[in-house]
Amino acid sequence: MSVSQPASQAESVQAPVQPSDGRLSTGAGGARFAPYMFISPFFIIFFLFFLFPTAFALVLGFFNWRGLGQPEFFELRNYERLMRDPIFFQAVQNTVFYTGFSLFIIMPLALLEAMALNAKILWFKTLWRILYFAPIVTSTVAVAIVFRMLYNREFGLINEFLMSIGLTPVDWLGDPNAVKFAVMGLVVWRWTGLLAVYFLAGLQSIPDTLYEAASIDGANGIQRFFYITIPSLRPVILFVSVIVMIGALQIFDDPQVLFGSGSPGGPANAGLSIVQYLYSRGIGDLLYGYASAVGLLLFIGIFVLSLVQFRLLRGFED
Amino acid sequence: MKKGLLLLVLVFAVSLMGLTTFVSAQEEVTLSAWTHDQLYIDYFNSRIDEWEAMHPDITFTYDFQIIPEVWDRVLEGLAAGEEVPDLLGLEQGGFPNYMKDGVIANYFVDLTDLIGDRYDDYAEGRWTIYSYEGRVYAIESSLTASVYYYQPAVFEEYGVEVPESWEEMLELGETVFGPEGVSLNVATNSGNWFQMLFNQRGGDVFDESGTFVFGDETNRPLAIEVADYIQRAVANGTFFVVLGDDHWSGVTIPTAYREGRLIGHMMPDWWSSCCLKPNVEEMAGEWRIAPPPTWEGGGYSTTVWGGTGWAVAKGEDQEIAWEFLEFMYLGAESQVQRFELINMFPTNFEAMEDPRVSELIDAFYGGQEIGSVYASLGRGVPVWYQSPFRSNWSTAIGDNLPLLFDGSMTPEAFVDQAISITQDAIDFGF
Structure with a gap:
């Protein structure tokens, strides 16, 4: 049932109020602009701190500029230099490793962790969930200090343990072959819990009746996992995989604080990520144009890989 | 009576006018000084009264600020159109960025003529690191001469003398200490650390005109010799490898000191106050200093690392x-006072020989007269030159040192890689 207002009352509500003294009116004119006023703070900030810097960086990639004086038009020379810069390619390789490790090791680990946290037989569920989430709210610098002590070649706990079981100690932060795993160890500890929370939310939305019906039909645990859990989690898997991939491609603070400012890329740059390289060239060497070129290539890489990922996972969904 | 009163009023009025004139004649100056280290501010503040007494006609206000990596922040500020402070504490490693695009000459005062003949009264190597196109733009705060910090009891226990040359140290490592798991010095993956040894051997990375000479027929063999030495010293345990920030902080070095795994460390004068004493306070009395080992093939009696101009x-x-x-930094008396307050060893030759410096005794070093050790090295500081491309070279060296340490890169390849990377940067412009 609808209630209609008398025409005269409706008109009186909608009638524009003409200001007599030119002040801003709360009438129709003001009402027309009000929504824009409310949403404008976001767009102003978005423009100032995202769109404008992005466009500026895009243009800057074609210039040589250290922040002082007139930028020198450089045509494609920043990109030419980049294409024969061995450290950039090393950073790309390292970042691809970080991304692959994150997608194919950390994500499945997080899913397993979420399933464990969702298990009916688990005691003190809330406590476990808090514990797994704790790394997210811990200072990165504090975590890095602790991990540097754990990874210490001479006096670290990890090597003490390895030696106690008869294995050879590893120079986690000194051996170019080991440093990427050292970074990933830190990343696993910091981020698996958060990803598990996403998966846990997805798992809790799967109706129990599906599992009960599958059990009645004779499905075992593995079958229930592949035919109920995974298909039901598709949207969550897509979401998590996209944020994991973007996060891994942009990895910066974990290796930066783990290796420290002395050699932020680790020994022989074996742990250097693309964003670390961008930072060192842009902020350290004040090569804003060159760093912008690195940033643009990273942006294109993330964009293309995200598209591919969406396509693949959409296919997986179909 | 009336006349007398009028006269009194006139005198009072004139006096008041005079006072007003005097007050308005007081010039007001705000002096800003930015640095990364509180010690410099402490020193400035300690002599402020003396300074102000010299300028009774000026009312000073001070804007002294501690800003981490201030040299980079100032460049960023310049890019944003900000002004620079009146006085800037510029770490020598940050100087190459000020050489680029002539920033140092555009924004800072050429001090060469102001220093004048006094140039020769100071260690030359402490001027050249702040020179751009032959002109001096900053005054160094410390000699940064390197010494060999060591634990005498361990040497006595093994019945050996402190090594006087690098070759002797390698021999001791090979035959006496290495088999026991005891190291005599530290190796770290820093271009500055390599440069410290290379400069002491007599090598140059850049010459006075800023030309890259590391790869020429004189310097390349010296660099390979030093790299080869480092590789052998790491391999037989003479050098204890500590990478990255662990060299400056963390538990590795203090624990190795305490456990007798590391019984010596060649580092500059500032290592004592920044890192040795604070990290192993309980080892007071167990350390001594000696002149650093020298290269039998030639070179300098000591070497340098770091500095702030x-x-x-x-x-x-x-x-x-x-x-x-000029008041704070030039002249023997100023340098002695600076040394007494903040322990920065003088760069001025007269100050080095002042008894307040040369006879300094330090309880941490078992009452050793450490001032005399530094003073004996004061004139042996190597002279080296800056370049806008020094950071390219230094990064290339630092990046590949771990590969030299673990033997996966030969000394020749290590040196040639640094030459190639630096030359490529010079050819391209960055």
Whole structure:
């Protein structure tokens, strides 16, 4: 049932109020602009701190500029230099490793962790969930200090343990072959819990009746996992995989604080990520144009890989 | 009576006018000085009264700020159109960025003529690291001469003398200490660390004109010799490898000191106050210093690492800022006072020989007269030159040192890689 207002009352509500003294009116004119006023703070900030810097960086990639004086038009020379810069390619390789490790090791680990946290037989569920989430709210610098002590070649706990079981100690932060795993160890500890929370939310939305019906039909645990859990989690898997991939491609603070400012890329740059390289060239060497070129290539890489990922996972969904 | 009163009023009025004139004649100056280290501010503050007494006609206000990596922040500020402070504490490693695009010459005062004949009274190597196109732009705060910090009891226990040459150290490592798991020095993946050894051997990375000479027929063999030595010293345990920030902080080095795994460490004078004493306070009395080992093939008696020079910004207060810096930093008495307060070893030869410096005794070093050790090295500081491309070279060296340490890169390949990377950067422009 609808209630209609008398025409005269409706008109009186909608009638524009003409200001007599030119002040801003709360009438129709003001009402027309009000929504824009409310949403404008976001767009102003978005423009100032995202769109404008992005466009500026895009243009800057074609210039040589250290922040002082007139930028020198450089045509494609920043990109030419980049294409024969061995450290950039090393950073790309390292970042691809970080991304692959994150997608194919950390994500499945997080899913397993979420399933464990969702298990009916688990005691003190809330406590476990808090514990797994704790790394997210811990200072990165504090975590890095602790991990540097754990990874210490001479006096670290990890090597003490390895030696106690008869294995050879590893120079986690000194051996170019080991440093990427050292970074990933830190990343696993910091981020698996958060990803598990996403998966846990997805798992809790799967109706129990599906599992009960599958059990009645004779499905075992593995079958229930592949035919109920995974298909039901598709949207969550897509979401998590996209944020994991973007996060891994942009990895910066974990290796930066783990290796420290002395050699932020680790020994022989074996742990250097693309964003670390961008930072060192842009902020350290004040090569804003060159760093912008690195940033643009990273942006294109993330964009293309995200598209591919969406396509693949959409296919997986179909 | 009336006349007398009038006269009194007149005298009072005239006096008041005079006072007003005097007050308005007081010039007001705000001096700003930015640095990364509180020690410099402590030193400035300790002599402020003396400074102000020299300028009774000026009312000073001070804007002294501690800003981490201030040299980079100032460049960023310049890019954003901000002004630079009157006085800037410029770490020598940050100087190459100021050489690029002539920033140092555009924004800072050329001190060469102001220093004048006094140039020769100071260690030359401490001027050249702040020189751009042959002109001096900053005054160094410390000699940064390297010494060999060591634990005498361990040497006595093994019945051996402190090594006087690098070759002797390698021999001791091979035959006496290495088999026991005891190291005599530290190796770290820093271009500055390699440069310290290379400069002491007599090598140059850049010459006076800024030309890259690391790869020439004189310097390349020296670099390979030093790299080869390092590789052998790491391999037989003479050098204890500590990478990255662990060299400066963390538990590795203090624990190795305490456990007798590391019984010596060649580092500059500032290592004592920044890192040795604070990290192993309980080992007071167990350390001594000696002149560093030297290269049998030739070179300098000591070497250097680090340093902070003070530069004067161009501007309306540049003259008074220069006077302030001259008062605080130049002259033997100023340098002795600076040494007494903040332990920065003088760069001035007369100050080095002042008994307050040369006879300094330090309880941490078992009452050793450490001042005399530094003083004996004062004239042996190597002279080396900066370049806008020094960071390219230094990064290339630092990046590949771990590969030299673990033997996966030969000394020749290590040196040639650094030559190639640096030359490529020079050819391209960055």
